[in-house]
Amino acid sequence: MATVSIRDVRKAFGSTEVLHGVSVDVADGEFVILVGPSGCGKSTLLRMIAGLENITRGAIAIGERVVNNVAPKERDIAMVFQNYALYPHMTVRENMAFSLMLAKAPKEVIEAKVGRAADILGLAPYLARYPRQLSGGQRQRVAMGRAIVRDPQVFLFDEPLSNLDAKLRVQMRAEIKDLHQRLGTTTVYVTHDQIEAMTMADKIVVMNGGNVEQFGAPLELYDRPVNLFVAGFIGSPAMNFVRGQVEGEVFRSGAVALPLPPGLRGAAMAGRPVVYGIRPEHWRLDGQGIAATVQVVEPTGSETQVICTLSDARMLGETRMICAFRERITERPGQELRISPDPAVVHLFDEASGARLN
Amino acid sequence: MDASTWAPSRARPSWLARLFDNRIFLICICLFPAAGLLLAFLTYPLGLGIWLAFTDTQIGRNGHWIGLENFQYLITDRVFITAVWNTMFYTAVATVIKFALGLWLALLLNEHIPFKSVLRAIILLPYIVPTVLSAIAFWWIYDPQFSIISYVLVNVLHWRDTYVDFLGTPWAARWSLIAANVWRGIPFVAITLLAGLQTISPSLYEAALLDGATGWQKFRYITSPLLMPILAIVMTFSVLFTFTDFQLVYAITRGGPINSTHLMATLAFQRAIPGAQLGEGSAIAVAMIPFLIFATLFSYFALSRRKWQQGSDND
Ligand SMILES: Nc1ncnc2c1ncn2[C@@H]1O[C@H](COP(=O)(O)OP(=O)(O)O)[C@@H](O)[C@H]1O
Ligand SMILES: [Mg+2]
Numbered sequence: 284m285a286t287v288s289i290r291d292v293r294k295a296f297g298s299t300e301v302l303h304g305v306s307v308d309v310a311d312g313e314f315v316i317l318v319g320p321s322g323c324g325k326s327t328l329l330r331m332i333a334g335l336e337n338i339t340r341g342a343i344a345i346g347e348r349v350v351n352n353v354a355p356k357e358r359d360i361a362m363v364f365q366n367y368a369l370y371p372h373m374t375v376r377e378n379m380a381f382s383l384m385l386a387k388a389p390k391e392v393i394e395a396k397v398g399r400a401a402d403i404l405g406l407a408p409y410l411a412r413y414p415r416q417l418s419g420g421q422r423q424r425v426a427m428g429r430a431i432v433r434d435p436q437v438f439l440f441d442e443p444l445s446n447l448d449a450k451l452r453v454q455m456r457a458e459i460k461d462l463h464q465r466l467g468t469t470t471v472y473v474t475h476d477q478i479e480a481m482t483m484a485d486k487i488v489v490m491n492g493g494n495v496e497q498f499g500a501p502l503e504l505y506d507r508p509v510n511l512f513v514a515g516f517i518g519s520p521a522m523n524f525v526r527g528q529v530e531g532e533v534f535r536s537g538a539v540a541l542p543l544p545p546g547l548r549g550a551a552m553a554g555r556p557v558v559y560g561i562r563p564e565h566w567r568l569d570g571q572g573i574a575a576t577v578q579v580v581e582p583t584g585s586e587t588q589v590i591c592t593l594s595d596a597r598m599l600g601e602t603r604m605i606c607a608f609r610e611r612i613t614e615r616p617g618q619e620l621r622i623s624p625d626p627a628v629v630h631l632f633d634e635a636s637g638a639r640l641n
Numbered sequence: 642m643d644a645s646t647w648a649p650s651r652a653r654p655s656w657l658a659r660l661f662d663n664r665i666f667l668i669c670i671c672l673f674p675a676a677g678l679l680l681a682f683l684t685y686p687l688g689l690g691i692w693l694a695f696t697d698t699q700i701g702r703n704g705h706w707i708g709l710e711n712f713q714y715l716i717t718d719r720v721f722i723t724a725v726w727n728t729m730f731y732t733a734v735a736t737v738i739k740f741a742l743g744l745w746l747a748l749l750l751n752e753h754i755p756f757k758s759v760l761r762a763i764i765l766l767p768y769i770v771p772t773v774l775s776a777i778a779f780w781w782i783y784d785p786q787f788s789i790i791s792y793v794l795v796n797v798l799h800w801r802d803t804y805v806d807f808l809g810t811p812w813a814a815r816w817s818l819i820a821a822n823v824w825r826g827i828p829f830v831a832i833t834l835l836a837g838l839q840t841i842s843p844s845l846y847e848a849a850l851l852d853g854a855t856g857w858q859k860f861r862y863i864t865s866p867l868l869m870p871i872l873a874i875v876m877t878f879s880v881l882f883t884f885t886d887f888q889l890v891y892a893i894t895r896g897g898p899i900n901s902t903h904l905m906a907t908l909a910f911q912r913a914i915p916g917a918q919l920g921e922g923s924a925i926a927v928a929m930i931p932f933l934i935f936a937t938l939f940s941y942f943a944l945s946r947r948k949w950q951q952g953s954d955n956d
Contacts, residue, residue, distance in 0.1 A: 335847050335851075356850065356854075361851065362851055364848060366844055368845050368847065368848040370848070370863065371949055372949045385858060413948065416951070429848075
């Protein structure tokens with residue numbers, strides 16, 4: 284097991300730079316997820332850790348050793364590819380044993396390691412099958428088995444669940460997390476799915492356009508996103524954003540006035556364009572706040588999501604507000620609700636820079 | 642008519658419409674053009690050729706059925722025996738060399754090398770040139786007096802004192818023909834194997850790299866097994882083309898010197914047309930059929946899907 288330290292890493296393909304100085308520290312045994320929209324450079328960063336892409340600038344260290352010039356097979360890592368990259372002409376057993384066979388491990392050792400991995404992953408009945416004779420979830424497990432038998436210092440995963448259907452994805456999510464808890468191997472995992480990131484990670488790296496936007500524990504990112512991008516990316520349904528400015532000790536957007544978060548002095552930012560962020564579940568139904576016109580009501584049983592419009596507020600991006608209430612809603616579309624935010628948990632961002640203000 | 646009296650019935654279709662609804666009739670009528678063409682242009686000449694092989698037909702004279710007499714004569718004919726051995730030798734050696742060089746070229750072109758597309762176009766050249774034209778070029782290259790190879794060896798490099806007699810002695814002529822056939826056949830092998838190489842997912846090589854495979858091990862454990870199905874197809878076609886080769890040999894040596902480089906195809910033509918012995922020529926051609934059937938059977942079994950190729954591919 285080992286730490287992974289990424290120091291101001293840059294990557295250029297020809298003259299286009301796709302990573303602009305990324306620094307991340309992964310502690311020993313930690314499960315870190317790189318998440319971000321498609322094309323932001325997650326796979327490139329992962330492939331640089333694996334040694335499949337060279338490092339244009341900066342340094343990557345695994346354990347104490349800088350690996351910039353270390354061959355992939357010497358890095359003591361194992362990678363699970365998005366398409367699994369199983370050898371189609373080898374059985375499950377041969378797929379898992381391949382690296383050990385190349386390393387000329389004794390037969391008994393190979394047998395024992397493959398057997399152990401197959402037990403961990405429930406693959407024992409399928410060892411003699413070929414990849415084409417397996418279901419998607421089983422192939423995924425073989426790909427993990429191939430990584431496990433090598434006992435690497437670091438596991439790398441590149442969107443391993445994106446080829447599975449929704450139900451299997453939820454199941455494999457739990458399996459991978461459980462596996463990490465059992466083996467305790469340092470893991471770097473790439474996904475574009477923020478729910479996957481939230482549910483599985485010890486720490487999340489939110490990336491955007493070749494930069495790290497924020498690095499922290501899942502709930503830290505959820506509770507205190509450092510900028511508009513992270514605030515909008517993490518959480519489902521997404522945070523609502525209202526554009527406006529601070530006037531006195533309230534936030535105002537058109538005719539709508541909302542309370543500022545505590546500890547923020549309105550006078551310091553009077554007149555400046557800001558964005559008021561509030562998560563769906565932080566609206567309260569108190570019968571006296573601002574007026575919202577109901578458009579759609581979606582009861583899920585445990586809570587009720589209401590999509591509504593604020594008569595006079597300017598929204599950022601979406602024009603509609605999503606609220607989630609513990610209460611059941613009897614109002615029909617077109618009727619009015621009175622809602623108010625919980626000021627302790629609202630967010631305020633600078634509209635120009637996107638940076639958090641509170 | 643109001644709604645209550647309307648009944649959902651249709652007029653009985655005419656006999657013509659019913660005829661065209663008949664499956665068997667449709668199958669027959671659709672098969673007819675293709676079957677007719679096959680019968681007229683494939684089965685008839687093939688059948689005629691086989692029938693001629695059992696007659697003593699000559700050009701300008703109708704023959705009689707003589708059973709296996711042609712074949713009985715041929716197995717005692719030294720020229721025919723030589724032609725059979727030549728054909729097998731020519732096919733075996735040329736195929737091995739074509740595949741060794743073609744695979745090497747395909748592997749090279751599959752790498753990231755500069756001017757790749759230009760190189761690919763150049764490699765296809767021998768295949769584009771009409772065979773007879775390249776045969777004439779080789780005839781010139783192998784000429785005892787004007788050979789460029791001899792010129793380079795003698796006058797430029799000074800490695801030899803005398804010009805090489807490429808086509809004058811049996812073994813030199815055989816190797817010269819094999820060289821010409823290899824030159825002509827490499828593009829087909831290289832380009833088809835290259836297409837095969839490009840179907841192998843690059844992530845398999847990346848996985849193998851992480852698994853610790855060296856370049857040779859990647860070839861041994863990934864490339865060659867995955868290329869095998871395509872290699873089998875290409876090999877079968879290559880063997881068939883080489884075995885039935887006619888143009889190169891006929892244009893360069895005409896089977897000479899003293900009938901030592903005849904292939905079965907050239908000997909069949911030689912006996913049947915210039916020699917006017919249609920029956921005997923046909924017998925030689927018919928003698929090729931067992932070899933070709935064997936090659937086809939080989940490909941049938943080699944091409945049958947391997948166990949790992951069965952099942953779905955939806956990753
Ligand atoms: N081999 C390459 N050559 C040129 N550009 C590349 C290459 N690989 C990736 N890129 C570019 O780098 C950016 C990041 O890609 P990638 O890391 O695959 O994104 P993702 O976050 O979706 O995994 C993209 O804009 C992509 O077009
Ligand atoms: Mg990717």
